[in-house]
Amino acid sequence: MATSVKLDDDLRNRVQHLAEVRQRSSHWIMREAIRDYVEREEKREAFKDDALQAWKAYQENGLHLTLEEADEWLAKLEAGVDAEMPKCHD
Template sequence: MATTTPLELDDDLQTRVQHLASARRRSASWIMREAIAQYVEREEKREAFRADALDAWEAYQADGLHVTQEEADAWLAKLEAGEDAEPPACHA
């Protein structure tokens, strides 16, 4: 189900959307829906990443488990070289 939401655009942005819509043979509404959908998806991923980082920080503060940058770099180098390497073990 779709609902109508009013959206105010300044004249310049409205013109740009209209030109893009014409170039893509789409409606201005389609362009705006697509832009909003992509923005929301990107921001949801960014928020999930931020929440994961805060959770990891809290876990580190609680137990001190970590890997060093050198350990992480060595593991990532193996993966980049195509090796099937296990991640390094966390330690305090």
């Protein structure tokens, strides 16, 4: 699928310079930039959807962890301890 993108002179020159430095085509630089952007935004949307689902579940059942419980568990994981997530409670 061919798509055209209009760039202002400054951005076009920056892309061309980066392409030269990286020994790539301007097309490759733009395609990679768009791919990275789309992947990042898809992850952001998935995170937001997960958060909304978690909020909905909490509103329905009241189950949760306190900040202290979550911090303690995450500290163990960060230290390399294979700790199970604490049980949610109301």
